[in-house]
Amino acid sequence: xxxxxxxxxxxxxxxxxxxxxxxxxxxxxxxxxxxxxxxxxxxxxxxxxxxxxxxxxxxxxxxxxxxxxxxxxxxxxxxxxxxxxxxxxxxxxxxxxxxxxxxxxxxxxxxxxxxxxxxxxxxxxxxxxxxxxxxxxxxxxxxxxxxxxxxxxxxxxxxxxxxxxxxxxxxxxxxxxxxxxxxxxxxxxxxxxxxxxxxxxxxxxxxxxxxxxxxxxxxxxxxxxxxxxxxxxxxxxxxxxxxxxxxxxxxxxxxxxxxxxxxxxxxxxxxxxxxxxxxxxxxxxxxxxxxxxxxx
Amino acid sequence: xxxxxxxxxxxxxxxxxxxxxxxxxxxxxxxxxxxxxxxxxxxxxxxxxxxxxxxxxxxxxxxxxxxxxxxxxxxxxxxxxxxxxxxxxxxxxxxxxxxxxxxxxxxxxxxxxxxxxx
Numbered sequence: 001x002x003x004x005x006x007x008x009x010x011x012x013x014x015x016x017x018x019x020x021x022x023x024x025x026x027x028x029x030x031x032x033x034x035x036x037x038x039x040x041x042x043x044x045x046x047x048x049x050x051x052x053x054x055x056x057x058x059x060x061x062x063x064x065x066x067x068x069x070x071x072x073x074x075x076x077x078x079x080x081x082x083x084x085x086x087x088x089x090x091x092x093x094x095x096x097x098x099x100x101x102x103x104x105x106x107x108x109x110x111x112x113x114x115x116x117x118x119x120x121x122x123x124x125x126x127x128x129x130x131x132x133x134x135x136x137x138x139x140x141x142x143x144x145x146x147x148x149x150x151x152x153x154x155x156x157x158x159x160x161x162x163x164x165x166x167x168x169x170x171x172x173x174x175x176x177x178x179x180x181x182x183x184x185x186x187x188x189x190x191x192x193x194x195x196x197x198x199x200x201x202x203x204x205x206x207x208x209x210x211x212x213x214x215x216x217x218x219x220x221x222x223x224x225x226x227x228x229x230x231x232x233x234x235x236x237x238x239x240x241x242x243x244x245x246x247x248x249x250x251x252x253x254x255x256x257x258x259x260x261x262x263x264x265x266x267x268x269x270x271x272x273x274x275x276x277x278x279x280x281x282x283x284x285x286x287x288x289x290x291x292x293x294x295x296x
Numbered sequence: 297x298x299x300x301x302x303x304x305x306x307x308x309x310x311x312x313x314x315x316x317x318x319x320x321x322x323x324x325x326x327x328x329x330x331x332x333x334x335x336x337x338x339x340x341x342x343x344x345x346x347x348x349x350x351x352x353x354x355x356x357x358x359x360x361x362x363x364x365x366x367x368x369x370x371x372x373x374x375x376x377x378x379x380x381x382x383x384x385x386x387x388x389x390x391x392x393x394x395x396x397x398x399x400x401x402x403x404x405x406x407x408x409x410x411x412x413x414x
Contacts, residue, residue, distance in 0.1 A: 005334065054368060061319055061374040065312030069305070075382060079397050082379075086404035090411075152393075222375035223401065227408040229372045240364040241333055244326040247371065251323055 007041055008245040014040075015055065015249020020257030022250070023063045025273050026214030027195030028056030028221045029254075031280050033246055043242065050232035051243045053187075053225050058247045060222025062254035063215075070262075071157040072215035074208070077170055080153065081180040082223050085194065088184025089227040102288045108186060109284035115200045116277035119270050155212060160262045171207045179205065180220075187224050195221050196280050199273060210266040210273070218258075307385040314381045318374040325367030332360030376405055 003011075014036040022029025030052040037048035067073035153170040179201035183194030195217045202213035232238055261269065332338060338360035351369070354362035383398030 008330070054372065057372055057375060058319075061315050061371070061378070064378065065308075065315040068308045068311050071308075075308075075311075076394055076397075079379070079382060079394060079401060082401045083397060083404070086401055086408070090404060090408055223379060223405065226372055226375040227405055230409045231411070233368065233372065238368065240361050240368065241330060241338075243368060244330050244364045247368070248323060248326055248330075251319065 003041075003239075003241050003245075008241065010040060011036070011242055011245040012249035015246040015251075016253035016256075017249075018055065018246070019059050019062065019250030019253030020260070021253075021276075022056070022059040022195075023218060023254040023257035024214070024261045025195070025269070025276055026199045026217035026221075027276065028059040028218070028225065029250060030056045030225075031196065031276070031283065035283065037242070037246075041242070043239065047237055047239055050229075050235075050237035051239060051246060053229045053232055054238055054243050055246045055250050056225040057222050057229055058250040059254045060218050060220075060225065062251050063258035064219045064222060066255070066258060067215040067218060070215075071155065072212050073219040074153065074155045074170075074212060074216045075219065077153045077155070077202075077206070077208075078216045078219045080173070081176060081198075082220055084177040084180040085184035085187075085198075085220060085224045086227055088181035089187060089224060091181075091185055105284040106288040109281040109288070112196060112277045112281040112284075115204075116274040116281070118204060119200060119274040119277070155208075157212060159209075159211065161265050166209055166212070168208055168212065172205045176201045176205045184224055184227070187221075187228060194224050196277060200277070203270075210269045211261065214261065214269065214273075307382070307389075310381050310385055311378055314377050315374055318370055318377055322367045322371040322374070325363055325370065329360045329362075329364030329367060332358060332363055335360070376402070376409075379405065 014033065018029030018032035018036075020029075021027075021032060033052045033055050034045075034048045037043040037051055038045060043051070064073060068075060153173070154168065155170075156165055156167040158164075159166050179197055180194075183197040183201075186197075187194035198217040198220060199210075199213050202208045202216055203210050206213075208216065229238075337358050339354075339362075348369070351362050351366055355366050379398055379402050383395055383402060386392075386395040386398060
């Protein structure tokens with residue numbers, strides 16, 4: 001394919017939007033890139049998935065450093081869950097051999113819709129404790145950072161939206177490891193970083209505040225996507241010029257989304273994420289419908 | 297052992313700079329590659345874009361596609377670098393448990409890359 005300048009410009013603009021939303025919600029934006037590539041540019045699905053996987057890495061790496069420095073991304077928890085995710089990604093080939101991807105997509109769409117309802121009905125602030133004496137919103141002083149709640153995986157970060165430190169504990173690690181395994185398993189097949197599974201798992205199962213869940217998912221999805229990206233790239237499925245255009249857009253959009261995320265309230269993020277889950281589920285169901293595989 | 301806030305910040309900064317360096321270089325290569333491709337200095341995608349030596353040789357010859365692919369390979373390597381930096385950081389802090397966790401993740405990533413390129 002010899003892409004025109006117009007197509008490259010469309011993809012770069014789509015990349016800015018996907019990067020901003022992906023960084024804000026902790027999903028990497030792969031779910032926004034695939035429809036643009038397939039429906040607007042006319043790229044075959046497997047090449048669109050390959051491009052999407054590479055752009056997820058761009059979104060993750062563009063904001064992970066900042067999130068780690070601010071403390072919103074929990075590196076220890078992210079790395080622990082990454083064991084299950086990487087294992088899931090490696091086992092992905094086995095899953096693909098036994099189940100058609102369309103059947104998998106149908107199953108996961110059926111899981112995402114109830115998850116969206118649970119996120120919408122959840123009470124704000126569940127699982128988190130705000131510091132009793134909030135510090136100045138303008139200058140978060142690291143020396144005044146409260147000690148994280150007990151436990152090696154607990155965390156604390158400064159939230160400019162509320163003007164205080166937020167501390168939290170991590171609960172139910174084992175089920176979260178199970179979800180991370182599944183997320184890794186399907187990420188390569190569906191062309192997403194698995195953030196749509198990781199953020200609800202971190203927020204609803206582990207009890208992390210939504211901002212920490214999104215930042216930690218963002219930190220993880222780059223590693224998850226890298227495992228699959230090398231496979232796609234080695235097979236020659238990645239279209240260089242098209243991918244470069246989307247990646248450059250994502251590198252501009254992701255820091256904007258991440259910056260915006262610091263100033264919005266958790267409740268807004270939770271609602272936006274629930275909408276994303278519904279949109280992803282619909283996208284999956286449309287693909288199942290068009291592939292002719294019956295929905296289980 | 298418990299990590300002090302100073303150690304935490306040092307490790308976080310190392311991760312930040314490791315990622316930023318890789319990303320800036322990758323973005324520069326992508327822009328250069330796109331400009332070369334637009335100027336007509338590009339061949340069709342090589343069959344094995346992950347063979348580094350021919351990729352670098354073609355990039356040095358001004359092949360836009362090869363320069364873009366080199367930028368993409370560097371981009372895909374940044375998360376691997378992130379795991380490596382964290383593992384070394386935790387090792388330096390004698391945090392054996394999480395150094396081991398990083399090593400396991402790094403090993404699995406390498407297995408995946410070798411399977412993918414083999």
